Amino acid sequence: MTSERRKAFFSCAILMAIFALWVGIFAFVIIMSMVDRSHNQGAYKAVEGYMRAVASSDGREACKYLTVNAQAAAGGAAGPTGCAASVRKLAESLSDTDRNALARFSSDDIEKEQNTGSFTLKLPQNPLGIARCVLQKQAGTWRITSFQ
Incomplete structure (x- = not known):
């Protein structure tokens, strides 16, 4: 060679x-x-479930996806017990177009945001104007702690 x-x-x-x-x-x-996504799939599904429950005006179902503190924040002065009524009121304020958009909300469009100390998901544009959801696992179930 x-x-x-x-x-x-x-x-x-x-x-x-x-x-x-x-x-x-x-x-x-x-x-x-x-x-990573499959390991934390429950977090993505919690956000999707919340959005779809709001779309169907099912306040009780929507509140199942929230921590007690988040339920209290949603319920205002009534605290956690007012969460379902507050979510129903929110859903009733939405147009049919907005409710339909929430009903089609898919966890496939959610992105994980790197954040220390919390599990944060970045959401696509949606009728509720929620840009991010912070979640934590409680007793093996992912729950939303706050919206940003």
């Missing part, structure tokens, strides 16, 4: 190794993202 052919061979081998390393890193990132 001539010197020039050897250089070309090694150059090609190095480029192939770099490309293989890049593909491996990319595949690892994609797989880890999928594992």
Whole structure:
């Protein structure tokens, strides 16, 4: 093998190794993202369930997805017991178009936001104007602690 052919061979081998390393890193990132989402799927489904319950004016169902403190905040002066009525009132204030948009709300459109100390999901534009939901796991079930 001539010197020039050897250089070309090694150059090609190095480029192939770099490309293989890049593909491996990319595949690892994609797989880890999928594992993280499936591990925390309950959080995504809690947000989806809340939105759909509001769409159907089911205050009791919507409040099931909230922590006690979030229920108290939603219920205003009535506290957690006023949560369902407050959610129903919110749903009644929405137009049919807005309720339909919430009924079609999908957890597939939600993005995880890197945040230390809490689990925050970034929501797509929605009729409630909620940009983010902060969640925590309570007794094995994901619950919404606050909206931002």
